[in-house]
Amino acid sequence: MRRLLVALLLALATPAVAADAPLLTSHLRIHDPFVVAEEESKTYWLFSKNDPAVTGDKRLGIMAYASADLAHWQRPKLVFALPDDNWAKDGGWAPEVHAWKGRWYLFATFHNDRAPIVSTGKRPLYRRATLLAVADRVDGPYTILHKGEPPTPATAMTLDGTLHVDAAGKPWMVYAHEWLQMGVGTIEALPLKDDLSPAGKARLLFRADDAGWVVGQKQPEGDTGYVTDGPQLFRTHTGTLLMLWSSWGKDGYVQAQARSKSGTLAGPWEQLGPLVERDSGHGMLFRTFDGRLMLVLHRPFKRALAKFYEMRDAGDRVEVVREAVELDGEAWPTHGCPMEAQDAGC
Template sequence: MKHLFAALAVLVATPAAAQQKPAEAPLLLPQMQLHDPFIVADKATKTYYLFTRNETAMTGDRRLGTMVYSSKDLKHWSRPRVAFALPEGIWAKDGAWAPEVHAWKGKWYLFTTFHDEAATLPPTGNRKPYRRGTILAVADKVDGPYRVVRNGEPIAPKALMTLDGTLHVDAAGKPWLVYAHEWLQTTIGTIEAIPLDDNLAAMGEPRVLFRANEAPWAKGQRQADGDNVWVTDGPQFYRTGAGTLVMLWSSYGERGYIQGIARSKSGRLEGPWEQLDPLVRRDSGHGMLFRAFDGRLMMVLHRPFTFALGKLYEMKDAGDRVEVVREATELDLEAYPTHPCVQPHTPTERKVDC
């Protein structure tokens, strides 16, 4: 369940010192339209690449696809450019949600979700699901340009209304597509996995990893027809130094969007999965983890859900989970804290109760 951006860049006032930025990287995070952010820290070029849905207000390009920002320091960012544009004649008509990029077998692969509301699927009660799925594109360089694979057909079966597909490579080196199965089709959204071959094509049946209502903090969202539905969004994986497999994912709680985390009791993709306390509340979510070039574990997510901006956190690998250390407000210039944290660069190291 997503909302489209308004075609208007969101600008905020920042201190004069923050305005002194390199000409090739003139943007700060509060000036950047983004939703479902995904950052690749490319060691070869010492550059961070942030992928998100293309917004015409930012690139001047009206095509449906993915845009990419770049940065050397996670604070100052280039103007975005289109890294992938959906070719004409493809089944999809809208979307370009949740783009993410992974290295695989010497190439870079883009996973991103599209849909066509006119391509209806069998109804579920009063709800009318339609075709939605994650497609694959490939490039020789991390920042593209990307070209579609298999004519843009979804990786998961097209009869399933799915979104936010991510690549997970298990301990044996086997690739999997892990995705959210949309509540419009399932009522209770699920996180599911399907095995892939070396060409990243599906080669087996989907399996359910868990359901949204297994998380104590997740709340059903009442629909106009009286139904309660549970949302699943944005699965992302991380294996801790102690070998624990955790999954970031998002849903809705009592007060909006939430960045959740689950842990595999077996250390394997098949689980069973247990739900931990959320990482971030306050209408925040669809996060992912990456390593900064100085070695810090970082998380990027968007908040709020509508007219979203990027937010960065310094994280801790706690062995059996990951934890928020603090908000990296020196990078994202966030004025409204989301998490109990020690604010840096203050005389008293004041702890803010959020």
């Protein structure tokens, strides 16, 4: 019945919308989704790693889908191509686009497994980091910044950088320091200058094992890895500073949140637990043009889809109101209850 209702809602879209934007959300295979609601054009932009099968462009980079309603999407276009002479040769993970000082800045993670860095353990390590690019329009084209070098040191294996502007108007890059290098992954914050180059040393915010719900992953080398992934900062209507982030729990990938007790990046950070479980995560919050707070994440981890949830700003945390099945076409449980058991009150 629920799927029939969703199909009916989607079918009621105007022919003009369907013709201009023929792709449904359920058609989009996306990891690490990031949405920008561009007010001027009333367009939602959904960014992801470039897929040559859908853009027709084989270059390594970032693509973007456009939509007027979050349910119907235009075919994507390449908005950033990594220069051939860059040290990175793969990746394009976790693209984010932020407005800063009148321009648009792209943050995306790239790597090169043939560019080794010093390892003190059994695991070979290689360069991985968030690179920055800039454009005058949200849909690009984006040009690489800082000669293709990341804000973080070349010896640090990092990923999933996001922009945070503090109460004093100072920019920071918050990112995950890889468990591959750290054993226990961390979330760190790097102060930036106005040109988004580094302005000091990184600061530790918290470790993956600070959260009781995180489950370590046994590795072939004999150790256990604890993952940190996908940070995004959000300030509630009461001024509380929250962070979305993800790791592995007992039932797979988890979307969780943490809260700063001081209201600043300095923390200390307390872990508030999962928001959405059962193989979902790397989400981000944005507001629709009618003012609703939304979460988009990917689910499941393999062959992932973009899934949308309507959220509530509860002041000291955010809460899931419902999955927006009219947008993504399929309902999943938010916690550890199998779909077939929900009607039984699981």
